Amino acid sequence: MQVSQIYVYPIKSMRPTTLSSAKLTCDGLPYDRTFMLLKVKPDGQLQNMHIDKFPQLSLFLTDIEFPASADQTNGGKVNGNAKDGKGWITVTYKNSSSPHPESGVGNTLRIPLEPETSHLRQFEVMMHRSPTTAYDMGVEYNSWFSAWLGFKIVFAYIGEHRRLALGNFASSGMNGGWMSTISSMIPVPIPGLAGPKDASKVLTFADMAPYLVVSQTSVDDVSSRLPPGEPMDVTKFRPNIVLAGALTAFEEDYWAELIIGDSVKVQLRNNCVRCVSVNVDFDTGAPHKGEAGTVLKKLMKDRRVDKGAKYSPVFGRYGFLHLEEGGSEAVIRVGDAVKVSKVNAERTTLAKSEQMSSL
Numbered sequence: 001m002q003v004s005q006i007y008v009y010p011i012k013s014m015r016p017t018t019l020s021s022a023k024l025t026c027d028g029l030p031y032d033r034t035f036m037l038l039k040v041k042p043d044g045q046l047q048n049m050h051i052d053k054f055p056q057l058s059l060f061l062t063d064i065e066f067p068a069s070a071d072q073t074n075g076g077k078v079n080g081n082a083k084d085g086k087g088w089i090t091v092t093y094k095n096s097s098s099p100h101p102e103s104g105v106g107n108t109l110r111i112p113l114e115p116e117t118s119h120l121r122q123f124e125v126m127m128h129r130s131p132t133t134a135y136d137m138g139v140e141y142n143s144w145f146s147a148w149l150g151f152k153i154v155f156a157y158i159g160e161h162r163r164l165a166l167g168n169f170a171s172s173g174m175n176g177g178w179m180s181t182i183s184s185m186i187p188v189p190i191p192g193l194a195g196p197k198d199a200s201k202v203l204t205f206a207d208m209a210p211y212l213v214v215s216q217t218s219v220d221d222v223s224s225r226l227p228p229g230e231p232m233d234v235t236k237f238r239p240n241i242v243l244a245g246a247l248t249a250f251e252e253d254y255w256a257e258l259i260i261g262d263s264v265k266v267q268l269r270n271n272c273v274r275c276v277s278v279n280v281d282f283d284t285g286a287p288h289k290g291e292a293g294t295v296l297k298k299l300m301k302d303r304r305v306d307k308g309a310k311y312s313p314v315f316g317r318y319g320f321l322h323l324e325e326g327g328s329e330a331v332i333r334v335g336d337a338v339k340v341s342k343v344n345a346e347r348t349t350l351a352k353s354e355q356m357s358s359l
Contacts, residue, residue, distance in 0.1 A: 001338040003260060004216055004244035007235060010089045012036040012205045013051035013359050014060040016235055021333040024264060024321050027162055027202045028210035029240055031064060031113055036205040037145055040152040048127055050359040052277040056285035061092045087113030093148045103147040117159050125156060128207060130163040163203040207359055209318035212272055214239040221249035225298045227291050236278050237315055238359060243338055252317050253305060257342035264330040265322035270348050273312035274299060277359060308350035
């Protein structure tokens, strides 16, 4: 197998930026899901905006321009402006090429990849029972998104803060046992899984794990269930890493560890269960009205394979970077060879608290 695609989602639930190479760190790809929108409800409470509840988020395209000081392992565009040199996200509202008719704001917005936070209001964000502190990016950004969405929002930046991975995601053990393709292995604590202060503090605004890995062979299986000429868009599954060359669809259900390139190890802890986000029409920002709007139903027929989530279909595996003692990051590239170094004897099982899709 090989790495065929790498995706980073700088703003949660919006469209991704494609990379040709990327650093892997313990808390995910650099800049992955470091921003998120929250809807301001009539009572002033904030609601996390995920694409399953807010499909219109798919109308926002993202493009990262990495800082000039960054090395080339990010595999994206680099800002060559000598006066600026900072990293930026360009967000484009794809359904309009003209300014907003009421507010007059344009259809593109530039956001610093690493904003200055000393002047920003801090507030708590709770996601899947795992809280963190975030920064309110302020009126310039809040008003731009509010104009195009039609309701008041808060644009949040996670900054240096992180969330805890809970349940099975926070431990190195895998139910179902380990069966190495080379030799029998016993689960052990994972050195280098996260920072030295707390080995489970690994998440940005990603739902349950720093990485989501999917197989193109399985994506092709889903495409075969749709009408000819309507292939499944892999980004509807929200992966970070797409692998090509698996012999059979859904064999990844049993994968426990991957080695990418010569030595990059990614441990696959749990299944990713799916929701209505896979039915979204990226052209309209609404549930698809054709056959593509029944993808979740089609998967229900034979992909409810996790005993802990018997009503939800499985697609993809959640992963964590495994670093040797003293390591802090690794690098992968499109085209890197991938081998399955460990498999589980049985499929892993989600606890009820872990039944979240990747958004």
